[in-house]
Amino acid sequence: MGLSIAYGLMKKGREAHVLEGAYLNAGSTGRGLGVLKERNPYAMGNGNEDLVKLAREGLRLHGSLSSVMGINTFHKKSGCLIVAKNEQDLRELREDHEHFVKLGLKDIEMTPEEVQAKWPYIDSESILAGFYSPDEANAHPFGLVWAYLENLKRMGGKVEKENKVKEIKKTSDGFLVKAQSGDYEAENVIVASAIDSSGLTEPLGYKIPMTPMRKEVLISEAVRPFFGPTIERLSTHLQVTQTMRGEIMGTIDWMEPGHDLSENTTQFLNNLADALVPVVPVLRNLNVIRQWTGICDLTPDEKPAIGRLEECLYVCCGFHDYGVTMVPIVGKLLSETIIKKKTERMLEPFDPKRFD
Numbered sequence: 305m306g307l308s309i310a311y312g313l314m315k316k317g318r319e320a321h322v323l324e325g326a327y328l329n330a331g332s333t334g335r336g337l338g339v340l341k342e343r344n345p346y347a348m349g350n351g352n353e354d355l356v357k358l359a360r361e362g363l364r365l366h367g368s369l370s371s372v373m374g375i376n377t378f379h380k381k382s383g384c385l386i387v388a389k390n391e392q393d394l395r396e397l398r399e400d401h402e403h404f405v406k407l408g409l410k411d412i413e414m415t416p417e418e419v420q421a422k423w424p425y426i427d428s429e430s431i432l433a434g435f436y437s438p439d440e441a442n443a444h445p446f447g448l449v450w451a452y453l454e455n456l457k458r459m460g461g462k463v464e465k466e467n468k469v470k471e472i473k474k475t476s477d478g479f480l481v482k483a484q485s486g487d488y489e490a491e492n493v494i495v496a497s498a499i500d501s502s503g504l505t506e507p508l509g510y511k512i513p514m515t516p517m518r519k520e521v522l523i524s525e526a527v528r529p530f531f532g533p534t535i536e537r538l539s540t541h542l543q544v545t546q547t548m549r550g551e552i553m554g555t556i557d558w559m560e561p562g563h564d565l566s567e568n569t570t571q572f573l574n575n576l577a578d579a580l581v582p583v584v585p586v587l588r589n590l591n592v593i594r595q596w597t598g599i600c601d602l603t604p605d606e607k608p609a610i611g612r613l614e615e616c617l618y619v620c621c622g623f624h625d626y627g628v629t630m631v632p633i634v635g636k637l638l639s640e641t642i643i644k645k646k647t648e649r650m651l652e653p654f655d656p657k658r659f660d
């Protein structure tokens with residue numbers, strides 16, 4: 305998010321300086337799956353349509369990023385199939401279907417037989433239905449970060465790694481950002497540090513309530529590319545996709561809330577295998593190569609906090625497990641908000657001060 309906002313500012317002739325506390329991709333971006341979805345399942349009945357608008361625009365912009373930026377983000381319009389495994393899944397997905405179709409999204413209900421006819425590796429007996437979007441896609445988060453980084457550098461932007469911000473202080477003509485490697489004067493400050501954002505804004509009087517939700521991911525050995533759409537089951541948070549190198553990458557369930565990135569469980573391996581193998585039996589003997597944990601920053605209303613806290617101070621966090629999809633549109637809209645000193649319409653529902 306930080307790189308995308310800096311990119312938006314520099315494209316419009318502003319100077320931008322990004323301070324990254326660790327290494328690029330150290331946060332959630334480098335730990336996610338890179339699934340790009342517009343059928344966002346959160347905040348249903350409480351502004352979901354605002355999330356969907358953002359996701360939809362993000363998804364659209366991702367489609368042309370590689371050519372706009374001149375760097376391959378490994379974007380692929382592979383689609384996404386949400387499966388119903390039981391009657392409750394089916395009821396919920398049919399309600400979602402009505403809602404998403406009203407919002408103009410593609411959400412095609414398919415019978416198990418139709419699913420298997422289109423993707424023969426999916427066992428029709430393991431599902432009751434599938435809800436398919438051909439528009440949803442994938443990108444490689446590292447490619448995305450690299451694209452923003454190289455474009456920022458080309459425009460003369462500065463990105464410093466291993467330079468953690470310790471404190472932000474208000475001064476008479478702006479802000480003083482106190483970081484590990486020194487102090488920086490800034491006219492505008494944008495805090496885009498995911499789950500750590502509130503630690504920087506709270507001393508200035510702005511608490512952003514967020515729960516750190518830990519989530520595990522695994523990746524397999526590479527196999528011949530055969531996977532069509534990402535496969536999801538919303539009730540268990542199962543999400544499985546194939547990378548362009550052929551690895552199968554997946555996640556399921558949540559861990560206890562917390563900040564520990566070092567814990568990886570065999571329970572997760574078992575749960576993912578138990579959920580996935582019946583649906584895609586051909587994966588039965590796949591070797592798992594690596595497993596890791598990431599943190600999702602969840603706000604109480606499941607929506608992100610994006611925008612102005614006070615004159616020249618902004619925040620951009622709370623993207624839970626859907627932020628990569630929104631990176632290009634949020635960077636565009638927040639940089640426009642900063643330059644015009646007026647919140648863009650699409651960002652209004654995400655006012656970071658709504659939790660006061």
Ligand SMILES: Cc1cc2nc3c(=O)[nH]c(=O)nc-3n(C[C@H](O)[C@H](O)[C@H](O)COP(=O)(O)OP(=O)(O)OC[C@H]3O[C@@H](n4cnc5c(N)ncnc54)[C@H](O)[C@@H]3O)c2cc1C
Pocket residue numbers: 305306323324325326327328329330331332333334335336337338339340341467468469470496497498499500501504519520521555597598599600620621622623624625626627628629630
């Ligand atoms: C397991 C998992 C799977 C996911 N899958 C998907 C998916 O398939 N699709 C999708 O759209 N989204 C997905 N997400 C969500 C997505 O990864 C995030 O919403 C998105 O990456 C958030 O981007 P960000 O820039 O806000 O945060 P981050 O990528 O976490 O970046 C924040 C950066 O701030 C830095 N930082 C923190 N504190 C400081 C400080 N004091 N000073 C300087 N720098 C600091 C961190 O080092 C970090 O690099 C997933 C997330 C996880 C954890």
